[in-house]
Amino acid sequence: MPARRNRVTRGEDYRQTVRAGRRVGxxxxxxxxxxxxxxxxxxxxxxxxxxxxxxxxxNLVRRRMKSIVEQRLHRGFSGVDVVFRALPAAAAADFADLEREISRALDRVERWRAPAEAAS
Structure with missing residues (x-):
């Protein structure tokens, strides 16, 4: 499980991320x-x-997602707030499918950072 410092805990932070954040479907x-x-x-x-x-x-879906995120944190992922909204299809997916989709989404988020850092 990600450490407390790596979790969005406040409702306002969830709302801000979902409403103002960029979206990957x-x-x-x-x-x-x-x-x-x-x-x-x-x-x-x-x-x-x-x-x-x-x-x-x-809870099974949540634990799987947290495990995938934990692996990504160990590889140095930083500087972003991310909120995942699980869809009903996630319940039937196996770990590898869920890992592939979350990795794809986080890779896109990292690509958004590259132009922002180049402009700085």
């Missing part, structure tokens, strides 16, 4: 991201609604 989840200073730690939030399934299924 996918079959299993929607990713919202707001770029911050590269020196800041990356923060992640997860929205898994009842449409995904019962509590056991929702």
């Amino acid at each position: 996918g079959a299993l989840c929607i990713t919202h991201a707001v770029l911050r200073s590269p020196a800041d730690e990356a923060r992640f939030g997860f929205i898994i609604s009842k449409a995904v399934g019962n509590a056991v299924t929702r």
